Amino acid sequence: MNFKKSVIFILLVGIGAIYFMSNLIVDDRVEALLRQKYINSSETMKNSAKLHTAEKMDATLALAIAISHKEELIKALRENNYKLVDLKSISDMIKKHTKFKTPWFHLVSKDGVSILKSWMERKGEYILGFRRDLAKLMKEPKVTTTISVGKFNMTFKAIVPVYDGQKFIGLFEVITNFDSVAESLKNKNIDFVVLADKRYKKQLTKPYSKLFIEDYYVANSNANKEFLKLVEKIGVDNFIKNKEDYFIHKDEKHLLTNYNLLDIDGNTIGYFLLFKSLESIDTTDISNKKNLLFFILLAIFIVFFGILYYFYNRAYSNKILQLNSELEERVKKEVEENRLKDGLVLQQSKLASMGEMIGAIAHQWRQPLNALSISIQNLEYAYEDNLVDKEYLDKYTSKNLKTINFMSNTIDDFRNFFRVDKEKEGFSVKEAILGTISLQEAQLKNNGISLEVMGDDFIVNGFYNEFQQVILNxxxxxxxxxLDNNIKEPEIKIILEDNKILIKDNGPGINKDIINKVFEPYFTTKDKDKGTGMGLYMSKMIIEDNMGGKLLVSNIQKSDLNDCYGVMFTIEMPTKEQREEDEKL
Ligand SMILES: Nc1ncnc2c1ncn2[C@@H]1O[C@H](COP(=O)(O)OP(=O)(O)OP(=O)(O)O)[C@@H](O)[C@H]1O
Ligand SMILES: [Mg+2]
Structure with missing residues (x-):
């Protein structure tokens, strides 16, 4: 895996991990947040229910106070005559000025007799026996609101003492039910079921709503049937015994909560069961928080990753720089070593060429040395024959000086040959080749090898002496x-054509197994004392590396038979023009 791929991989894994982690953290948090949200919602539900209940109570009380001051009520109580009350006009007035539809009124004389009930005809009944709240108020008359259960219903009751001047003469009671509270709450997406405690079941002989769940009376006649079923399913006891702030039913659709209703003595009289659909609870802030956390974590990760990447990259590039400089150092060292080695090799090959040269000098000198020795002998004979005179000596001296000069020139030629060229120069190929041959001429001739130079001369650019060394090699x-193969008519041909130098011989050629190796350093087929195997290696280096040319070898083949017929070396040298072109570039 390369660096780029690893970075992407780490990034993807990182983001995945962040997503997983944030979900893990958030899910935990979300649960807490959701729980808090539901607690708040259930509080709000309860508060709304309490508020609306209180409002209803206050309204009922206000109505009771207002009506209790009516003269006809006081009169009816004073005279114990319910007919003095015009029920219809009161009802009409209430319907006109308040939200109440048909509140019930109840007028009770101070001795506990119900003298007027707006909801039924029966009058004159003694009621303090089962209306303990009224009995209590008869003793201590005061304005009271309460929730109580009677024969018909569990209702709100606002009870106001009625006075005739200073004299307490009875109680006036307005009774309202829970239905309107249910309606108000419905507007707030809250549904409820109000239940009267089961101990009132017997007492509710004429239940107004006619609805019961188990033994519990349903006080709001407009209770949602769906919730009634749900309460039935959960079981009222399970519901009302719930001490949690809220609970969510298995259907996962509703938030449920409850609280107890108290009567005038502070005892539980009934139960408010509240429902709210989960959908209506806005939880977008929680999912926003979830997203926010994810993005915060992601941002932290990216920043962290970025920093890590930056430092890693820096360390990495430092490392690369270091490696590079180490490599550079090593290359430098190697180059230096190679240079030294090449120098040594060059030296070695030069020494080898020197060996060749000494052989050549020996051959070159053999003839003039012979001539000198014969000449010396001749002088002796001439002297004996009295032929030595001034003229003879002059001729003798000049002839021998010529020979000695020739020998001296030969040495100069060899010295020049070993001179190190400092700069490239344009030179005549033919001249350089002939110069080399002249050093070997005698040697070749003595060995019966014919050498021929053919073709047109051309100028190349390079190191003159090094080029000559190559030809010599x-x-x-x-x-x-x-010689080694005793070739019958040994010959070497040097052909100049197309700016190439072809050097051919009619020897046995080079075995194809080794032809690729002849340019390798130290490759030789000769005895140790005869060859070092550096000749062609150095030659290739001189032509190709030093002078930018080419040195190739091939066997010359007979036209149709696959038989070798000597070897051909091809030297291609950059011409002066090419060189100039290259330098321009
Ligand atoms: N004209 C040729 N014909 C056949 N084989 C040749 C010819 N020239 C070179 N070779 C082969 O190539 C080998 C390598 O030649 P090279 O000049 O590099 O080394 P060498 O002549 O063996 O030793 P030296 O370093 O003394 O020149 C020779 O040993 C020989 O086998
Ligand atoms: Mg050689």
Whole structure:
């Protein structure tokens, strides 16, 4: 895996981990947040229910106070005559000025007799026996609101003492039910079921709503049937015994909560069961928080990753820089070592060429040395024959000086040959080749090897002496091969054509198994004392590396038979023009 791929991989894994982590953290948090949200919702539900209940009570009380001051009520109580009350006009007035539809009124004389009930005809009944709240108020008359259960219903009751001047003469009671509270709450997406405690079941002989769940009377006649069923399913006891702030039913659709209703003595009289659909609870802030957390974590991760990446990259590039500089250092060292080695090799090959040269000098000098020795002998004979005179000596001296001069020139030629060229120069190929040959001429001739130079001269650019060394190496190799193989009419041909130098011999050629190796350093087929195997290696280096040319070898094949017929070395040298072109570039 390369660096880029690893970075992407880490990034993706990181984001995945962040997502997973944030979900893990958030889910935990979300649960707490959701729980808090539901607690708040259930509080709000309860508060709304309590508020609306209180409002209803206050309204009922206000109505009771207002009506209790009516003269006809006081009169009816004073005279114990319910007919004095015009029920219809009161009802009409209430319907006109308040939200109440048909509140019930109840007028009770101070001795506990119900003298007027707006909801039924029966009058004159003694009621303090089962209306303990009224009995209590008869003793201590005061304005009271309460929730109580009677024969018909569980209702709100606002009870107001009625006075005739200073004299307490009875109680006036207005009774309202829970239905309107249910309606108000419905507007707030809250549904409820109000239940009267089961101990009132017997007492509710004429239940107004006619609805019961188990033994519990349903006080709001407009209770939602769906919730009634739900309460039935949960079981009222399970519901009302719930001490949690809220609970969510298995159907996962509703938030449920409850609280107890108290009577005038502070005892539980009934139960408010509240429902709210979960859908209506806005939880977008929680999911927003979830997203926010994810993005915060992601941002932290990206920043962290970025920093890590930056430092890693820096360390990485530092490392690369360091490696690079180490490599550079090593390359430098190697190059330096190679240079030294090449220098040594060059030196070695030069020494080898020197060996060749000494052989050549020996051959070159053999003839003039012979001539000198004969000349010396001749002087002796001439002297004996009295032929030595001034003229003879002059002729003798000049002839021998010529020979000695020739020998001296030969040495100069060899010295020049070993001179190190400092700069490239344009030179005549033919001249350089002939110069080299002249050093070997005698040697070749003595060994019966014919050498021919053909073709048109051309100018190349390079190191003159090094070029000559290459020619010398190639000719020496041919000479060795031709002699070692006792070739009948040994010949070497140097052909100049198409700016190439072809050097051919009619030796046995090079075995194809080793032809690719002849340019390798130290590759030789000769005895140790005869060859180092550096000749062609150095030649290739000189032509190709030093002078930008090419040195190739091939066997010359007979036209149709696959038989070798000597070797051909090809030298391609950059011409002066090419060189100039290259330098321009
Ligand atoms: N003209 C040729 N014909 C056949 N084989 C040749 C010819 N020239 C070179 N070779 C082969 O290539 C080998 C390598 O030649 P090279 O000049 O590099 O080394 P060498 O002549 O063996 O030793 P030296 O370093 O003394 O020149 C020779 O040993 C020889 O086998
Ligand atoms: Mg050689």
């Amino acid at each position: 190639i000719i020496s190799n041919s000479k060795d091969v031709l």
